Amino acid sequence: MRFAWISAWKDLLRLRREPVTLLTWIAIPSFIAVVTTLVFGPGGAQPHGTLLIADNDHGIGATMLGNAFGQGSLGKMFTVEKTSAQEGRRKLDQGEASALLVIPAGFTASFVSSKPVAIQMVRNPAQRILPEIAEEALATMLDRASSMQAGAPLIQLEATVIPDKTEQPGGFAAILLPGALFMGVFFIAGALAADVWRERTSGALRRVATTPASLGAFLVGKLIASALVFSVIGAAGLLAAQRLMNLRVANFPAAVLWIAASGCGLYLAMMLLQSAASSERVATLLTNFVTLPLVMLGGGFFPFEWMPRPLASIGQWTPNGWCVMRLRAVLAGTLEPSAYGVMAALLAVAWLASIRNIRRFAC
Amino acid sequence: MIEVEQLRKQYGDFTAVHDVSFNARAGEIFGLLGPNGAGKTTTIGCISSLLAPTSGRIRVMGHDVVSDGVAARRSIGVVPQEIALYDDLSAHENLAYWGGAQGLRGSKLHDRIREVLELTGLVDRAKEPIKQFSGGMKRRLNFACGIVHEPKVLLLDEPTVGVDPQSRVRLLELVREQARAGTCVLYTTHYMEEAESLCDRLGIIDHGNLIAQGTLKELRSMLGERDVLRLTGAFHPDRVREALASVDGVEIIHADEALLSLAMSDASHRLPLIFGALNGAEVRGTTLTQPSLESLFIKLTGTDLRE
Ligand SMILES: Nc1ncnc2c1ncn2[C@@H]1O[C@H](COP(=O)(O)OP(=O)(O)OP(=O)(O)O)[C@@H](O)[C@H]1O
Ligand SMILES: [Mg+2]
Numbered sequence: 001m002r003f004a005w006i007s008a009w010k011d012l013l014r015l016r017r018e019p020v021t022l023l024t025w026i027a028i029p030s031f032i033a034v035v036t037t038l039v040f041g042p043g044g045a046q047p048h049g050t051l052l053i054a055d056n057d058h059g060i061g062a063t064m065l066g067n068a069f070g071q072g073s074l075g076k077m078f079t080v081e082k083t084s085a086q087e088g089r090r091k092l093d094q095g096e097a098s099a100l101l102v103i104p105a106g107f108t109a110s111f112v113s114s115k116p117v118a119i120q121m122v123r124n125p126a127q128r129i130l131p132e133i134a135e136e137a138l139a140t141m142l143d144r145a146s147s148m149q150a151g152a153p154l155i156q157l158e159a160t161v162i163p164d165k166t167e168q169p170g171g172f173a174a175i176l177l178p179g180a181l182f183m184g185v186f187f188i189a190g191a192l193a194a195d196v197w198r199e200r201t202s203g204a205l206r207r208v209a210t211t212p213a214s215l216g217a218f219l220v221g222k223l224i225a226s227a228l229v230f231s232v233i234g235a236a237g238l239l240a241a242q243r244l245m246n247l248r249v250a251n252f253p254a255a256v257l258w259i260a261a262s263g264c265g266l267y268l269a270m271m272l273l274q275s276a277a278s279s280e281r282v283a284t285l286l287t288n289f290v291t292l293p294l295v296m297l298g299g300g301f302f303p304f305e306w307m308p309r310p311l312a313s314i315g316q317w318t319p320n321g322w323c324v325m326r327l328r329a330v331l332a333g334t335l336e337p338s339a340y341g342v343m344a345a346l347l348a349v350a351w352l353a354s355i356r357n358i359r360r361f362a363c
Numbered sequence: 364m365i366e367v368e369q370l371r372k373q374y375g376d377f378t379a380v381h382d383v384s385f386n387a388r389a390g391e392i393f394g395l396l397g398p399n400g401a402g403k404t405t406t407i408g409c410i411s412s413l414l415a416p417t418s419g420r421i422r423v424m425g426h427d428v429v430s431d432g433v434a435a436r437r438s439i440g441v442v443p444q445e446i447a448l449y450d451d452l453s454a455h456e457n458l459a460y461w462g463g464a465q466g467l468r469g470s471k472l473h474d475r476i477r478e479v480l481e482l483t484g485l486v487d488r489a490k491e492p493i494k495q496f497s498g499g500m501k502r503r504l505n506f507a508c509g510i511v512h513e514p515k516v517l518l519l520d521e522p523t524v525g526v527d528p529q530s531r532v533r534l535l536e537l538v539r540e541q542a543r544a545g546t547c548v549l550y551t552t553h554y555m556e557e558a559e560s561l562c563d564r565l566g567i568i569d570h571g572n573l574i575a576q577g578t579l580k581e582l583r584s585m586l587g588e589r590d591v592l593r594l595t596g597a598f599h600p601d602r603v604r605e606a607l608a609s610v611d612g613v614e615i616i617h618a619d620e621a622l623l624s625l626a627m628s629d630a631s632h633r634l635p636l637i638f639g640a641l642n643g644a645e646v647r648g649t650t651l652t653q654p655s656l657e658s659l660f661i662k663l664t665g666t667d668l669r670e
Contacts, residue, residue, distance in 0.1 A: 006463040010449065010456075017451040017492065203447030207508075210411040211464040212436045363413055 003213040007221025011195075012228065025187035026233060032301065033180040033241075049098035049130040051078040054085040059108025061145075065101070065119075068141055069134075077133060092122060098130035099123050101138065111145070173245035178327040179299030181237045182320045185230060185263045186295050190287045192226055193270035196361070197280040205362040215362070216355045223264050223351070230263030231256050250333025258330050261343050262323035268350035269319060275361040299324045364389060364547055365410060365516055370419035372405050379405040381571040382419070387549055387564070389515070392542045394562030395551040396656065402571040403551035404444055407518045410549070411441050423516050437466070440514030442522050446501045447508075450494040454485050454504050457493065458511050465512035479507040482537060499530040506534060510541060517541055517548045523557065535561055555656045567660060574663050582659055590630035591616065591658055592637070594623040595648040606640045613637070626658075 015022060051069050055062045070080045078098070083091065088100040102120040110117040121138060123131035199205045208218050234256045241247035249255055270287060277283035295301070297314060298321035304312040315321040329335035365387040372380040380402040387393035395403050408414035410421055412428040412435060421428045426435040448457050458476045467475060480486045483503040493501060506522055519538065523531045538561065542548050552558050558565055559579060566576040575582060600618040607613055607625070613633075617624035627633060630651055638646070652658070 002468070003464060006460060010452065010460050013456065014449060014451045202450065203443050203445035204449060206413055207441065207443060207447040207461070208464060209413050210436060210439065210441045211461070212433050212466060213464045363408070 001217060001220075004217040004220035004224060007218050008224035008228075009221075011222055011225035014195075015225070015229065021191050022188060022229070025191055026184050028187065029180045029184035029300070030237075030240075032183070033177065033237075049078060050091075050096065051080050051134055052083045052088040052091060052097045052100040053080060054083055054088045054100065054102045056085065056105040057103045057107035059106075061108035061111045062103040065103065065138075065141065069101075069137070074133075074137055077130065089122070092124055095124060097124060099134040101134075173241050173247035174328060174331055175303040175305055177237065177241045177245065177247055178324045178331065179301075179303055181234065181259065182262070182298060182324045182327070183295045183300030184233060184237070185259065186266055186291055186298070186300070186320050188229065188233065189226070189263055189266035190270045190291050192222075192229070192267055193274050194280075194284065194287065196271055196275060196358070197283055200361060201280065205358070209359065209362045215358050216351075219351060219354055219358065223267070226267045227260045227264050230260040234259030234263075247331070249331055251330060254335075255327065255330045258323070258327055258335075258340075258343075261340075261347065262320075262327070265323070265343065265347055265350060266319060268347070268354050271354060272350070272357055275357055294318050294320055297321060364422075364424050365393070365549060366420075366422040367406070367410065368420040370406065370409055370421060371417045372402075372409055372414060373417040379571050380409070383566075383568070383571075383573045384419075385566050385573060385576055387547050389547045390542055390545050391563045392538065392548040392550055392561055394558040394565040395549065395568055396553065396555070396558045396565055396660075397551075397568035398553055400570075401553075401568045403568060404520055405571075406568070407441070407520050407549065407551060411439055411518055412436060438515040440465075440509040440512060440517045442506050442509035442517070442519045444520040444524070446505050448493060448501065448505060451492050453490050454480065454493055454496075454507075455489045457504060457508060461508040462511040465514075467512050475511050475513070479511050482540075483507045484533070499526045502526050503530065503534065506537065510537075515546060517546050519548065519550045521552055522550075523552070523554070531557075555660070559656055565656070567656075567663060569663075575659070579656075582656065585659060585662075589614075589626045589628045591652045592625045592627065592630045592634075593648075593650045593652070594625070594641075594646050595621060596623075596644060596646040597621065598623055598641075598644050603641065603644065606642075607637075610636060610640050 053062075053066050053069070055066065066080055066082070068074070069078050081097070083100075085100075085102050088097070088102070091097050092100050100122040102122070104117065104119070107117055107119070109115075119138070119142065121135055123135065196205065209215060235252075237259075238247065238249055238252065238255055242249060270290075273286060273290060274283040277286050297311065298318040299307075299315055300320070304315055304321075304325075307315060316325050326335055326339050329339075365385075367386070368384050370380055370383045371378065383402075383406060385393065395406065397403055405414065409416045410423065410428060412432045415429065423435040424438040426432075426438075428435040449460065452460065455476060458479065459472065462472045462475060477486075480489050483506060485500065485504060485507065488496065488500065493504060496504070502522065502525065506519075509519070510517065517538075522538075523534055526534060535557065538548060538550065542563075550558075550562060562579070564576065564578050565582060566573050567582075568574070575585060577585075598618065598620055600620065603618055603623060604615060607615060610633075612627055614626045615624070616626050625637070634649075
């Protein structure tokens with residue numbers, strides 16, 4: 001067992017000397033997560049923004065329009081702020097709002113007398129989703145309003161919001177983060193596993209096999225080092241999501257433990273895959289072939305909720321998808337304890353298979 | 364102590380090592396001399412229990428390497444043919460890792476690391492990553508990692524390949540020191556001179572067969588203690604054969620228009636006789652070589668070691 005610790009120390013030391021690969025693989029999912037967060041805004045559970053209304057009409061029509069944005073599901077998404085057109089433009093330019101609605105003077109009068117009237121909406125180009133929602137909602141309202149012009153004078157405006165993909169329990173962060181995090185974990189598992197090829201090529205692996213130390217302990221050392229790497233990345237990812245995306249974490253240590261254990265499992269799987277290859281180049285190719293589709297299916301780029309249903313149900317049974325679903329349960333505090341048992345059993349089997357495999361691989 | 368009995372190693376239908384037997388004793392340097400692909404590394408692989416023998420038996424310090432592998436490996440130090448080190452670790456860290464793998468720890472490990480760093484002349488560069496080392500320095504560290512735990516049996520697989528003459532002399536001296544301290548050393552090489560100057564006993568291996576073994580003296584006597592006389596110039600091979608037939612105890616190893624190789628005992632005293640017999644031939648150069656492994660190798664295998 002002492003040799004396991006020595007081996008872990010050796011692997012960590014080497015990782016510290018060459019952190020570039022690792023950092024690259026962390027950077028990609030972080031980048032995607034940050035971009036997604038920026039697009040959806042930092043509001044957490046739901047995107048939330050400010051809708052500016054410059055009312056030059058001061059009539060009943062304008063008031064109703066303004067009120068419509070302040071009610072129901074739209075009301076949860078938008079804080080409506082009255083302002084002047086000029087001031088509104090300034091705020092928009094500074095990125096303080098999602099959109100500006102300019103209601104022209106005489107809007108109510110034109111509406112009542114069925115004259116054509118134009119309402120101007122200015123969108124914040126830096127945001128994507130919220131301005132879209134605002135515009136869509138406004139278009140619906142105006143459609144409805146036009147169709148009622150001839151009939152009843154009392155207009156009940158109703159907002160139809162484009163299907164909101166963030167209305168999941170636990171919110172937007174809880175469905176986005178686990179997949180993104182596991183994209184990083186998967187990439188890193190592949191990169192760490194690739195190291196056995198370097199050890200084999202240099203002959204270090206063969207040299208280990210000529211010492212009295214066991215290859216089992218050698219592998220345990222690798223798992224200790226990998227677990228530490230995955231724990232640090234997992235903890236950092238969760239902390240960042242907690243702060244930036246209002247992620248709710250029911251049990252932080254359990255979540256980190258789950259990420260580390262899943263990472264080790266993926267690492268062993270990737271190592272088995274790579275050591276089955278006939279050369280280092282083939283191993284790299286094989287890794288890429290396997291990683292990208294699995295990451296895609298396993299909710300790395302888009303959460304399962306955003307995928308077509310058949311794809312999502314396949315994705316949830318990919319190795320990483322399975323881990324992602326259970327991480328989501330850990331975050332929500334609803335993971336059955338039996339899942340830990342399943343994970344432990346899977347790790348043990350993978351470890352035993354790897355010992356047999358690495359001896360053959362070394363020679 | 365290494366005891367190899369009827370070792371055979373097959374890769375599929377191909378036999379890399381064919382019923383090889385030899386013993387190497389404590390304090391002795393046993394050389395395995397053979398060309399590329401002869402089966403030297405395979406033999407060492409089987410002794411270090413890296414490869415499973417197809418048949419035969421190997422014992423190291425009395426422990427069977429198959430049934431009692433861990434005990435056997437405890438007394439073995441291996442210096443592989445390739446530089447089996449971690450490039451991004453320093454010399455010190457490499458030694459700590461490989462020493463640790465051999466079960467060394469604490470102050471014992473520390474002391475040994477210092478000792479072997481001094482022995483191999485790497486003290487000054489001990490802290491930098493070895494990817495900055497020259498090839499020769501890496502070779503020395505490769506050696507150091509094999510002896511850090513003071514093994515009773517040391518397996519050296521062509522440890523001087525790619526090393527400059529100065530470092531080579533130093534490395535060979537280190538090997539001799541190990542043997543003097545009582546270590547049993549198995550040394551593989553394809554350099555004749557190295558084998559001649561270093562090894563107490565030798566096995567000559569070719570195509571997986573151990574074709575001769577013994578001390579240098581014993582091997583020489585297999586050649587009949589004869590010197591080899593090489594004459595260059597312009598000859599008529601047929602006339603030469605005729606002329607030399609009358610001279611007693613001279614064997615023609617080779618004869619063509621430009622080169623004549625003759626084997627005989629006590630050649631220096633018989634030069635006048637030879638020249639007399641070759642009367643008329645145009646001799647431009649004469650080289651006299653004492654029996655060497657090279658000539659033995661050629662005699663045994665029919666090929667030059669450095670093909
Ligand atoms: N894994 C393997 N599979 C098939 N053949 C192998 C394998 N390893 C070695 N061989 C073959 O066994 C023979 C002996 O190889 P070995 O490496 O023992 O030679 P060597 O004497 O060490 O040569 P060198 O001086 O080049 O190091 C060679 O013909 C080689 O091609
Ligand atoms: Mg070899």
